[in-house]
Amino acid sequence: MDGTAIVLTNGFGDQSSAKTAHGLVRGTDRYRIKAVIDPLNPGKDAGEMLDGKHRDIPVFDTLAAFLESKPGKVDFAIIGIATKGGVFPRAMQPTVESAIRHGISIVSGLHEYLGDIPEIAQLAQEHRVQIIDIRRPKPKSQLHFWTGDIRKVTCPRVAVLGTDCNLGKRTTARLLVQAAHQQGLNAQMIYTGQTGWMQGGKYGFVFDATYNDFVSGEVEHAIVRCFEETQPDVIFIEGQSSLRNPSGPCGSEFIVSGGAQYVVLQHAPARRYFQGFEEIQASIPSLKSEVTLIRMYGAQTLAVTLNTTGLDKRETLRYKVQFEDELGIPVVLPLQEGVDSIIHQLKTLSGQKNPVVDGGSAV
């Protein structure tokens, strides 16, 4: 664990923009989260706001109010929001500067590097605190090309993909790891986003901050290292975006470069268009065609997991039955019923080969 932390947001209730904060409140092994600072939701418990579970993480409206509560030592203030274009909202700068003056280091996963903002960089130097910009690309000397070493990995690899961005892939992947642990399996997770790193991921990389040429090698390297160091029973790979999201198609890397034999596919039936592109009506393709596409890359979809946002119980059940009939695979509600069934299913499968990576017959 790196230390204690607070999370800065500006509207914790917003599913999309506060995604990083939600992940941190849901659970992190890297930090002990002491509070959320959010001017819009003071006095609440962040856990209760998120999903009704009290987690003893109070929300304060200002950093000053939090510090007045005599919270003890705080090591990090984490920027808990995602913004359009990854720009750092200047409205947050006073809070960040105040944190630095109180000896608190700053962690950010935004595209705009806080360490490149002169006033922040200088202040951090004066107060000897760190500015950790997670998305800053690694130097090339630390990056890996794909080598084919993935073939040495003999345990099953399951990629948690989705039909859109921002619909719960990381959360489902974490639930799968937890469920596998409870069933006595040594399960590991490969993180591929900044929130995954913030949650304490040891193996992985920040996908979208990587030069394209190194993505395949970084996926492979993370999996191979994880396999060699932990000898796991199963590896879950956090997916990103979706295979046909025009704003950033992604997913084939996990199957063809990471050699995932299996996929758990997260889907939000109430969402008709790709998030952020509702106005231009960029349609999310059908679930059935997504499963076919995944098959063409060489992986078998084990189960569909549903994000039920915007659905009532009746509609949820209707979709579950419809998709099970249509696809002939289990459709699971991770947040409501857990994912134990997928782990049971996984246990019955032996180490299948990935046709592309393992040199079986090409599809």
Added chain:
Amino acid sequence: MDGTAIVLTNGFGDQSSAKTAHGLVRGTDRYRIKAVIDPLNPGKDAGEMLDGKHRDIPVFDTLAAFLESKPGKVDFAIIGIATKGGVFPRAMQPTVESAIRHGISIVSGLHEYLGDIPEIAQLAQEHRVQIIDIRRPKPKSQLHFWTGDIRKVTCPRVAVLGTDCNLGKRTTARLLVQAAHQQGLNAQMIYTGQTGWMQGGKYGFVFDATYNDFVSGEVEHAIVRCFEETQPDVIFIEGQSSLRNPSGPCGSEFIVSGGAQYVVLQHAPARRYFQGFEEIQASIPSLKSEVTLIRMYGAQTLAVTLNTTGLDKRETLRYKVQFEDELGIPVVLPLQEGVDSIIHQLKTLSGQKNPVVDGGSAV
């Protein structure tokens, strides 16, 4: 045109490692190529070596020998080789330093930046020449996210994809542009590799040196800008790698983010495994499944173009007939018979919609 140039190689005859040099000898609008420096092939004509066509580009074994020939002013020396991992071969450093001392600027598309090698950087400063590292990523402030503006582009877009890397996609794309020009069309090309830039491409970006998150937006931006500035009849997009190449799966971006409605698919029948991964026998999937996969992304494969390396005339004809029967689309030999037929074919097609990008019915 940027100026006159020489190309440095170390084995011009090698199809794979001298790919950049071959592209430059084949034709560039950015430079006037005066010579190739290659210790292994002095005294020959580079054009004749490449494909039997004399191009008045002599090969010298050393820079000194070239300079003794009183060649007049030379502005640039281009590193014409691709190396494993993109490392700059130190055996070339004396030649590069000598060029700098003669006032010649250096252009490199290697992963390793020549401008970061202290002796080279310092020497360049002393002699006031430029070190142009094409793969150095642009600053984020100059990069674009995907916006959906691609929908404003009304002309047909044709992505030239392939079933592997390094089998002639860029060359076929250039031939298509030339053939279209000869048939009176205003055809434009989007370059996506460093050689494309070196050949004088005005619209495009270096795909593999781009942070993953900006790839979709850079593809879109290049196409939209090209469309607005040149009002073309057709845009050809240079593909990279292949959809299922484990060392860097790529291609869906051109269809789902760049809205390509059509694909010309380059294929090398004699190649069974992905280049560089023959030892681990990573199989290239079947041509038929590739066409199906492209269809799933929303594009129609107009024609297959064959790289006939390693095939005799009889085998070539056999594959041509076999693939035409199997796929029901034309199979063309670009270097032997040209690509006029594909342009004719394209003329008969009206501006079809891309189902994903243009909001038609999802696949």
